[in-house]
Amino acid sequence: MGSKQRAFMTQYALIALFAVIYLAIGFVVQNSYYQLMMTLVLIWATMGLGWNVLSGYSGMISFGHAAFFGLGAYTVTIAFVKFGVTPWLGIPLGILVGVIAGVLIGIPTFRLRGHYFALSMLAYPLAMLYVFEWLGYQEVSLPMKRENPVTYMQFSDQRIYMLISMIVMVACMIMSLHVERSRFGRSLLAIKQNQPAAEAAGINAARWKMLAMMLSAGIAAAAGGLYAIILLVVTPQTVFGALVSAQALIVALFGGVGIFWGPVIGSAILIPLAETLHAELGNILPGIQGVVYGLAIIVIILVAPEGIYWKVRDRVMARRATPVRVGAQPRLATIAADSVPRPAFGQPILQLDDVSRSFGGLKAVDGVTLSVPEGVIYGVIGPNGAGKTTLFNVLNGFLAADSGSMRFADAEIGGLKPHEVCARGVGRTFQVVRSFPRMTVLENVVIGAFVGSKTDDEAERLAYEALQRVGLADGQSHALAGGLTTKQLRLMELARALAPRPKLLLLDETLAGLGHDELEDILPIIQQLNREGVTIVIIEHTMHAMVKLADHFSVLDHGRVIASGTPADVVRNPAVIEAYLGKKWMDYRAKDQVA
Amino acid sequence: MTDWQWLLIDVLQALAAGLLVGGTYGLMCVGLGIIFGVMRVVNFAHGDFMMLGMYVAYYLVTGFGVLVFLGPYVGPVVGAVLAGPVVYVIGWLLHKYLISHVTGARVISAEAEGHYAQIILTLGIALVLANGGLILFGSTPLSVQTPLSRESWEIGLIFFNQARAVGFVMAVICAIGLYLFLMRTNLGKALRAAADNPIAAAYVGIDVDRSHRIAFGLGVGITAIAGGLFAMSQSFQPYIGFDFVIVMYAGVVLGGMGSILGAFWGGLTIGLVQQMSTLALPYQLQNTAIFVVFLIIIFFRPQGMFGRVWERT
Numbered sequence A: 001m002g003s004k005q006r007a008f009m010t011q012y013a014l015i016a017l018f019a020v021i022y023l024a025i026g027f028v029v030q031n032s033y034y035q036l037m038m039t040l041v042l043i044w045a046t047m048g049l050g051w052n053v054l055s056g057y058s059g060m061i062s063f064g065h066a067a068f069f070g071l072g073a074y075t076v077t078i079a080f081v082k083f084g085v086t087p088w089l090g091i092p093l094g095i096l097v098g099v100i101a102g103v104l105i106g107i108p109t110f111r112l113r114g115h116y117f118a119l120s121m122l123a124y125p126l127a128m129l130y131v132f133e134w135l136g137y138q139e140v141s142l143p144m145k146r147e148n149p150v151t152y153m154q155f156s157d158q159r160i161y162m163l164i165s166m167i168v169m170v171a172c173m174i175m176s177l178h179v180e181r182s183r184f185g186r187s188l189l190a191i192k193q194n195q196p197a198a199e200a201a202g203i204n205a206a207r208w209k210m211l212a213m214m215l216s217a218g219i220a221a222a223a224g225g226l227y228a229i230i231l232l233v234v235t236p237q238t239v240f241g242a243l244v245s246a247q248a249l250i251v252a253l254f255g256g257v258g259i260f261w262g263p264v265i266g267s268a269i270l271i272p273l274a275e276t277l278h279a280e281l282g283n284i285l286p287g288i289q290g291v292v293y294g295l296a297i298i299v300i301i302l303v304a305p306e307g308i309y310w311k312v313r314d315r316v317m318a319r320r321a322t323p324v325r326v327g328a329q330p331r332l333a334t335i336a337a338d339s340v341p342r343p344a345f346g347q348p349i350l351q352l353d354d355v356s357r358s359f360g361g362l363k364a365v366d367g368v369t370l371s372v373p374e375g376v377i378y379g380v381i382g383p384n385g386a387g388k389t390t391l392f393n394v395l396n397g398f399l400a401a402d403s404g405s406m407r408f409a410d411a412e413i414g415g416l417k418p419h420e421v422c423a424r425g426v427g428r429t430f431q432v433v434r435s436f437p438r439m440t441v442l443e444n445v446v447i448g449a450f451v452g453s454k455t456d457d458e459a460e461r462l463a464y465e466a467l468q469r470v471g472l473a474d475g476q477s478h479a480l481a482g483g484l485t486t487k488q489l490r491l492m493e494l495a496r497a498l499a500p501r502p503k504l505l506l507l508d509e510t511l512a513g514l515g516h517d518e519l520e521d522i523l524p525i526i527q528q529l530n531r532e533g534v535t536i537v538i539i540e541h542t543m544h545a546m547v548k549l550a551d552h553f554s555v556l557d558h559g560r561v562i563a564s565g566t567p568a569d570v571v572r573n574p575a576v577i578e579a580y581l582g583k584k585w586m587d588y589r590a591k592d593q594v595a
Numbered sequence B: 001m002t003d004w005q006w007l008l009i010d011v012l013q014a015l016a017a018g019l020l021v022g023g024t025y026g027l028m029c030v031g032l033g034i035i036f037g038v039m040r041v042v043n044f045a046h047g048d049f050m051m052l053g054m055y056v057a058y059y060l061v062t063g064f065g066v067l068v069f070l071g072p073y074v075g076p077v078v079g080a081v082l083a084g085p086v087v088y089v090i091g092w093l094l095h096k097y098l099i100s101h102v103t104g105a106r107v108i109s110a111e112a113e114g115h116y117a118q119i120i121l122t123l124g125i126a127l128v129l130a131n132g133g134l135i136l137f138g139s140t141p142l143s144v145q146t147p148l149s150r151e152s153w154e155i156g157l158i159f160f161n162q163a164r165a166v167g168f169v170m171a172v173i174c175a176i177g178l179y180l181f182l183m184r185t186n187l188g189k190a191l192r193a194a195a196d197n198p199i200a201a202a203y204v205g206i207d208v209d210r211s212h213r214i215a216f217g218l219g220v221g222i223t224a225i226a227g228g229l230f231a232m233s234q235s236f237q238p239y240i241g242f243d244f245v246i247v248m249y250a251g252v253v254l255g256g257m258g259s260i261l262g263a264f265w266g267g268l269t270i271g272l273v274q275q276m277s278t279l280a281l282p283y284q285l286q287n288t289a290i291f292v293v294f295l296i297i298i299f300f301r302p303q304g305m306f307g308r309v310w311e312r313t
Helices: A003-028 A032-058 A066-083 A087-109 A114-134 A158-180 A183-193 A195-200 A205-231 A236-240 A242-255 A261-281 A288-303 A308-320 A388-395 A418-423 A441-452 A456-470 A486-498 A516-531 A544-549 A567-572 A574-581 A583-594 B003-038 B046-063 B068-097 B111-137 B162-184 B186-196 B198-203 B208-230 B240-255 B260-280 B283-300
Strands: A348-359 A362-373 A377-381 A403-408 A426-428 A504-508 A535-540 A552-557 A560-565 B152-155 B158-161
Touching (some): A003 A032, A032 A205, A066 A114, A087 A114, A114 A236, A114 B240, A114 B283, A158 A183, A183 A195, A183 A205, A195 A205, A195 A418, A205 A236, A236 A242, A242 A261, A242 A288, A348 A388, A348 A535, A362 A388, A377 A544, A388 A426, A388 A535, A418 A441, A426 A486, A441 A456, A486 A504, A486 A516, A516 A535, A516 A544, A560 A567, A560 A574, B003 B046, B003 B158, B003 B240, B003 B260, B046 B068, B046 B111, B046 B208, B046 B240, B068 B162, B152 B162, B162 B186, B162 B208, B162 B260, B186 B208, B198 B208, B240 B260, B240 B283, B260 B283
Parallel strands (some): A377 A535, A426 A504, A504 A535
Antiparallel strands (some): A348 A362, A348 A403
């Protein structure tokens, strides 16, 4: 049994233990009011789990999960009341309705980011609330079926509802566990931390977000369906109201965001607290529940913004922490230059024809034509603002070209999305390193490896291999990316781009901001990668390092290629000197030479 | 009269009602515009500050009757205006002790400029205000009593509800006053500078924390005045904030981020849309119409009709 299976087994055991203890307490408790409360804890934990799948993992905060909860509740209720459908079928039907609603809401709303996403999600359930009121469903109650209660999920013993809710919640916990530990959850986490980096590393953000939305909406609808059966009355306010969405968010956030234990912990603390206060003080302080929830998240966001689970875990980890291993320097490949003969350059692997892209009146990339032979190290240089990074953004699909064609390995790549370009075998790094700061170095690189692997184990193998190739394999691989030095970050990003074994690497100022010694460390690595068969296009605006590295230069200025050729030729080209140093300097030098 | 003429009258009547309601919405949006549009702070509790304004006006005018001596006409208007300073103080305190932890220069470099924490924190404040309101004020719908709300001016065949017309005029006056304050006075300029770019403002010697507190108080205070004016013609309960938060964001986004005047026009437009929607939709779906308009606006024109493109992609 591998360490992975063991980790899963531990979690399964913990979940089982929790469920057994909880049910044992529930079966001992005689008071049906407490039993109802214990059931509600499970339902709101399920709802929180639903919210967490979308908002906790992908970071897109939803204020609208009441939409799915309400649809689940009303589907069960209306199916029962109007068509006599038993909740045993009604709940799956409600889940289906929830998932469909998730897709319909997701398609337009995923175009929005941050607070705009949150705000528009708030609008959906409120709109539905008024629609259901208008349709005349102000208050629908489920009729009692005396003759055949079990068929209609009607039990006199409150504890059976608790058992059903527990089964649903445990199923959701296990689903969440598998999401968290697989490429599904890892990809969502990468999207949360840095979406452009994730897309450039081959993650199909739109697909994963939509899947998360569907799963999330389905879980929320299931919670809504259970709620309807247990409370037997459904009103638009209680299932579509803003407090429902808020409660989903609050239990998850309070307990711990992005971890399946979070909503369970949050619900187990807050629901009994709020319900008890409501029962004790509800008639003199009618809004006490809402006040408790409000205070709970105000305190949590100021004291432990990620929730209780993480706060406790950080405490425990800090106490257990062993001194950080220092001195585990990256084992750098020390290769004597030219020790292995380089293969001859092949056919053009990347061919750009008259590619242009403008922003309003500014032509950032203006009719660029270039041809990169296989096996070459191709330098694209030019002063600041020459359009180098824009060219890369067009190449890897962040920006669409206005015109022109881009062929990679004999296929057109213009119009492809970033993750598709990556899947074709084009890796890239960024001018300002885009890491996933809260993941370890290895996890960062695994994200990049997903696109080149079928299974998650294979992805991890590829990631290790890539780390080895850049000399980061030992010591650092389990350090958090947030704490790395610039050089280590650059190497990690390089490994992430390398992990799916690309044929072409686009390096955006990988050498920028490095000291002389660090430069001496990284240059041989790039050369070694090239010798192993990776074609490299590298952007720089400083020339001296590039002269050593590149076989071929293209010089960009104001979006146009103004010179192209071997390094030696290009640095003597008057147009290039002028672009870098200005016309005045050229005139001055000309005069100087005459004199 | 023919059917067409009746229809025309209906349309004109809806336009008139929309204009009058829209003026008050416009002032609400101006308040949010300062906080969300200029300071870029996501304030989910904004609707609840409006709710507080309504209750302050109610207690000053009807509940405790402090302003009875001003008579039934002037009293409600003065009550609404006085709601401004009261809510200003509440906003100022909440900003100082809570909201400042997640806004301003210290979070500008954080992920998404700290919007995540702001969304959550202000949601918490919204819950506490709305449910605290329920505890303090009860759930019975109230309105500020004034004879104006039952009387109308009639121009041609179109009726102008007097309470709404007075609210409209006051809203326009307040919006213009605020605009002049922000544009012409030194304090106003400092507030705008600190809101727009806290770091640069700090470099030129502006006390950014203080400016943010004042700007936040001003934003919620202005919206509270709008709430107080609105309360003359609209019944309200403590949960009214959640509905209006969408109305206000719709107005601000429609008007364009960062534009104070734009926010006013945005709110006015939302009011028109709401009232015009009654021509085609049942009364209960008025708010649904606003939500749909809101969604359409942010899908297709997140930079608004009058604003600048500010979100770099």
